Amino acid sequence: MKTAEGTVLLVQESRMKVQLDSGASQLFIISHKSPAEPQELQHLQKAQAKVRITYEEGDRGMYAVARRIMEI
Amino acid sequence: MADNIQTYYDHPQLKPAPFSWIVALYVYLAGLSGSSQMVATIADLFGGGRLRSLVRRGRYLSLVGTVIGPVLLIMDLHTPQRFYNMLRIFKATSPMSIGSYILSVFSVFSALTGGAQFIFDRAIRGPWRWIARIAQVPAAGAGGGMSVYTASLLASTSTPLWAASPGWMAVRFGSSSVASAGAALALGERWSGGRGYGRKLDALAVAALSVELYAAHLSQRDYQTKGVWGDREAAVWDSIDALGGYLPLALYTAGFFLGRRGRTLSEAASLATLVGGLAMRLAMQYAGQASASDPRTSLRFAQPENLPRAQS
Amino acid sequence: MQIHPRAREYPDSQFSRPIRDESELTAGVKIEPGKSYGFFTDTTRCIGCKACEVACKEWNALPADSVGLTGMSYDNTGGLSASTWRHVAFIEKIGHGGGRATEMAPYQSNWLMMSDVCKHCHNAPCLEACPTGALFKTEFDTVVVQQDVCNGCGYCVPACPFGVIDVNLDDGKAHKCTLCYDRLKGGFEPACAKSCPTDSIQFGELAELHRRAAERVQELHRLGVESAYLYGTPGAPGATGGLEYLNAFFLLTDAPEVYNLPRAPTRASNRVMPSLLSGLATMAGFAVAAVALFAGASRNGR
Ligand code: SF4
Numbered sequence: 088m089k090t091a092e093g094t095v096l097l098v099q100e101s102r103m104k105v106q107l108d109s110g111a112s113q114l115f116i117i118s119h120k121s122p123a124e125p126q127e128l129q130h131l132q133k134a135q136a137k138v139r140i141t142y143e144e145g146d147r148g149m150y151a152v153a154r155r156i157m158e159i
Numbered sequence: 160m161a162d163n164i165q166t167y168y169d170h171p172q173l174k175p176a177p178f179s180w181i182v183a184l185y186v187y188l189a190g191l192s193g194s195s196q197m198v199a200t201i202a203d204l205f206g207g208g209r210l211r212s213l214v215r216r217g218r219y220l221s222l223v224g225t226v227i228g229p230v231l232l233i234m235d236l237h238t239p240q241r242f243y244n245m246l247r248i249f250k251a252t253s254p255m256s257i258g259s260y261i262l263s264v265f266s267v268f269s270a271l272t273g274g275a276q277f278i279f280d281r282a283i284r285g286p287w288r289w290i291a292r293i294a295q296v297p298a299a300g301a302g303g304g305m306s307v308y309t310a311s312l313l314a315s316t317s318t319p320l321w322a323a324s325p326g327w328m329a330v331r332f333g334s335s336s337v338a339s340a341g342a343a344l345a346l347g348e349r350w351s352g353g354r355g356y357g358r359k360l361d362a363l364a365v366a367a368l369s370v371e372l373y374a375a376h377l378s379q380r381d382y383q384t385k386g387v388w389g390d391r392e393a394a395v396w397d398s399i400d401a402l403g404g405y406l407p408l409a410l411y412t413a414g415f416f417l418g419r420r421g422r423t424l425s426e427a428a429s430l431a432t433l434v435g436g437l438a439m440r441l442a443m444q445y446a447g448q449a450s451a452s453d454p455r456t457s458l459r460f461a462q463p464e465n466l467p468r469a470q471s
Numbered sequence: 472m473q474i475h476p477r478a479r480e481y482p483d484s485q486f487s488r489p490i491r492d493e494s495e496l497t498a499g500v501k502i503e504p505g506k507s508y509g510f511f512t513d514t515t516r517c518i519g520c521k522a523c524e525v526a527c528k529e530w531n532a533l534p535a536d537s538v539g540l541t542g543m544s545y546d547n548t549g550g551l552s553a554s555t556w557r558h559v560a561f562i563e564k565i566g567h568g569g570g571r572a573t574e575m576a577p578y579q580s581n582w583l584m585m586s587d588v589c590k591h592c593h594n595a596p597c598l599e600a601c602p603t604g605a606l607f608k609t610e611f612d613t614v615v616v617q618q619d620v621c622n623g624c625g626y627c628v629p630a631c632p633f634g635v636i637d638v639n640l641d642d643g644k645a646h647k648c649t650l651c652y653d654r655l656k657g658g659f660e661p662a663c664a665k666s667c668p669t670d671s672i673q674f675g676e677l678a679e680l681h682r683r684a685a686e687r688v689q690e691l692h693r694l695g696v697e698s699a700y701l702y703g704t705p706g707a708p709g710a711t712g713g714l715e716y717l718n719a720f721f722l723l724t725d726a727p728e729v730y731n732l733p734r735a736p737t738r739a740s741n742r743v744m745p746s747l748l749s750g751l752a753t754m755a756g757f758a759v760a761a762v763a764l765f766a767g768a769s770r771n772g773r
């Protein structure tokens with residue numbers, strides 16, 4: 088499990104585009120094992136919130152699988 | 160029949176159901192426990208009180224589906240924590256929805272029946288026997304549904320193999336469930352040293368297996384005319400028929416003619432029936448998924464001559 | 472093409488806020504709840520640029536399925552999936568049947584290209600199968616998965632006769648084209664249709680699209696493309712077996728199978744009652760047999 092920090096740019100369904108602090112942009116899909124429900128993410132987009140994400144690399148597509156999202 | 164179907168670079172045209180073996184196991188156990196409940200209830204109501212041990216075992220066996228069934232179904236959801244959304248609405252167009260309610264009714268009443276039987280067996284005073292006798296009726300009705308709704312579940316999809324013979328698949332699932340229940344209860348009777356009703360249950364299993372084989376034959380005719388039949392399918396179904404149909408039938412017959420000495424053969428027949436039932440559900444699921452992934456099969460199946468007549 | 476009178480109100484090249492009812496300017500249609508909307512995908516106009524695929528991925532924040540090459544034609548997408556909601560199919564026709572082509576019919580004669588999408592079926596099998604009610608018909612007559620309801624049972628996947636909807640195993644929910652439900656609510660044309668440079672993808676009210684499509688078929692027939700026909704309009708291939716019609720329909724010039732489309736799909740729910748009733752009849756039969764068997768048991772005193 089890895090962690091990354093960044094700013095939420097865009098939320099669609101359970102997908103979240105995040106501008107990482109490293110400068111790159113990364114697409115996350117919220118895991119069904121995550122306690123966060125996708126509909127709770129909307130406010131992160133509105134606030135362009137800074138978040139810390141615990142994630143795994145996905146092996147089913149070009150995205151990472153987020154397991155925990157914390158607003159910072 | 161368009162045999163030289165063009166495909167799009169052989170890319171699949173349909174998506175296979177994202178079901179694992181857990182679903183096939185559920186289908187099997189739902190049939191086994193649903194039919195056991197039905198057989199036990201009929202034995203209780205019409206057996207003149209002489210089939211108590213059979214009734215008891217049937218009620219306990221039906222608890223298998225009640226306890227494990229929902230667990231298996233929830234395990235196969237991809238977002239399991241939201242399982243309760245199944246009971247949010249009812250949809251008559253969705254056997255998955257119909258089945259959720261059949262399973263709920265079955266679970267409640269067969270748990271009640273089995274629970275009351277359990278307390279009664281402990282010789283605790285109370286109206287337990289009557290509770291079981293009343294609760295078993297809705298449980299048996301729902302048990303009949305449990306035995307066959309799973310066929311409707313598979314048939315009401317676009318997966319070619321499942322959709323090609325909806326009626327006969329349901330007959331097959333139902334008769335296989337009855338055969339499994341008969342076989343399991345006969346084993347219970349013999350293994351617990353009971354002398355009585357093994358033969359009656361064998362007879363039920365033989366009748367059910369014969370119907371199953373006949374329905375399998377008719378569904379294969381549908382598969383052939385609708386173009387979802389190939390060498391691979393033929394090989395699979397021939398072995399399933401042999402393992403779960405002809406083998407137990409032969410063993411039952413031999414066991415019958417050998418009389419008392421044929422007991423081992425009858426037990427072997429019961430075991431073959433049980434294994435065959437599970438193998439048939441697994442084969443149906445995996446062969447169906449393979450038929451969906453094969454564009455030649457799915458495009459051939461979706462030809463105008465296969466449309467229901469009123470709607471073409 | 473005529474310029475919409477409202478367009479003159481927006482002479483700037485940069486906008487600080489969204490344009491009200493923008494679709495009126497880009498697609499010539501005002502989006503209002505209660506009306507029927509859809510796509511008319513005219514494959515004779517498709518140039519295979521995949522702008523629709525990209526626009527869809529960008530707007531909906533959808534990941535690529537892979538970065539590999541399929542090794543077939545120019546199609547490295549393969550097909551629709553939980554994260555690919557527009558897919559451009561490429562069918563190479565030239566040299567088909569061995570010989571080298573010496574003449575060429577008009578319009579997309581050596582490459583057929585088609586932007587595939589969820590058909591937003593009128594009687595949608597996915598929706599009819601969904602046990603949770605996650606799949607629903609929106610106020611724009613389109614079919615959408617409510618992500619907060621879907622429990623990932625996966626039953627919609629085999630129900631779809633077009634192989635469109637799929638479950639993403641990481642988030643455990645079903646996904647497919649929403650016909651840009653969020654954009655429609657904001658008065659915007661769907662992203663794919665807006666980005667299509669040749670208007671191969673047209674968004675609009677269904678009745679108007681049907682009219683336009685019929686006209687286009689006639690025009691093509693006049694121009695010598697006799698193979699042109701519609702797929703998914705009432706009575707046409709693709710709208711069979713109780714589906715009635717598809718809100719996203721196509722103009723094709725070859726057999727449906729060539730585009731990986733079923734010629735005569737059916738509505739899966741047709742089969743619910745036949746199978747359920749034959750099953751229950753079977754069980755009733757066995758119940759009677761069991762009664763006979765056990766009643767016999769009591770009479771024989773065994
Ligand atoms: S094409 Fe498939 S996913 Fe789309 S509405 Fe029809 S059945 Fe549903």
Ligand code: SF4
Pocket residue numbers: 600601602603604605606616620621622623624625626627628638644645
């Ligand atoms: S996976 Fe979701 S959308 Fe599909 S049928 Fe199940 S609950 Fe409905």
